[in-house]
């Protein structure tokens with residue numbers, strides 16, 4: 001069967017390769033791939049900067065944002081042939097650590113976890129793949145066109161779960177939320193902020209008509225500079241990883257501000273700032289700044305709920321390019337107007 005493969009650590013090795021069929025496994029679902037979504041992590045892997053192949057192999061099957069259809073389910077499974085399914089990305093470490101043992105592999109303590117399509121395990125960009133039920137999320141048929149957004153939404157659902165926990169300890173309910181970056185993660189973070197009835201603003205670096213229209217349709221504000229905000233944000237979901245902006249939003253947050261960092265910073269560009277006055281800003285304002293990565297089953301379920309309650313057309317409009325697998329190289333080109341690009345099996 002065909003699979004999109006890469007040799008981790010080497011650039012220009014991305015190829016549509018012939019790989020063996022997945023090994024039959026009596027406890028796993030056999031899944032036919034419908035699509036994979038692409039993100040910055042995939043781009044880093046194909047540029048050779050990130051990712052690792054399974055032990056003893058040279059190539060890695062790419063793809064961690066999945067959507068597939070069950071071909072065969074084991075006896076006694078809650079899935080049946082024809083069901084839509086999304087695969088969870090991370091697998092617990094073999095020890096397992098206390099977090100992984102509790103099913104909270106997103107909080108793995110020892111870093112020995114694997115991740116499908118990223119770290120030590122083949123991804124979902126193959127015509128067929130297997131999936132243990134414990135790592136399979138059932139997707140309702142109404143999300144057939146947009147269920148590919150479930151994995152990125154799970155990342156956002158975990159971020160919001162952490163924010164909710166912190167905010168629940170405040171003696172008042174925060175109102176103003178700032179989301180930085182109007183890419184897929186930012187737009188999904190804004191969606192989940194609006195669903196929580198916050199007053200949400202989305203900061204983008206340059207005017208993008210589609211994104212601005214989506215943000216407005218959501219009932220959120222679209223802005224291009226921090227000084228356009230109505231007031232200091234009480235909650236910030238930082239989705240760009242842009243180093244200067246990370247520093248700026250920590251400073252711009254309100255007293256008792258909650259700043260959630262979700263973006264990775266590319267490159268090694270140094271940003272000059274006074275660490276002492278930055279520290280004083282955080283201390284004197286009771287600010288909480290934290291990072292978040294990955295998601296467990298509970299977050300995929302919360303994400304599913306958020307997607308099902310999204311305004312009509314919002315998710316469809318986020319998927320701006322659907323490229324057939326044969327033209328995979330085109331999918332990685334950056335085009336104006338891109339929000340989320342998917343690769344589809346025909």
Ligand SMILES: [Zn+2]
Nearest residue numbers: 093097100108
């Ligand atoms: Zn672990």
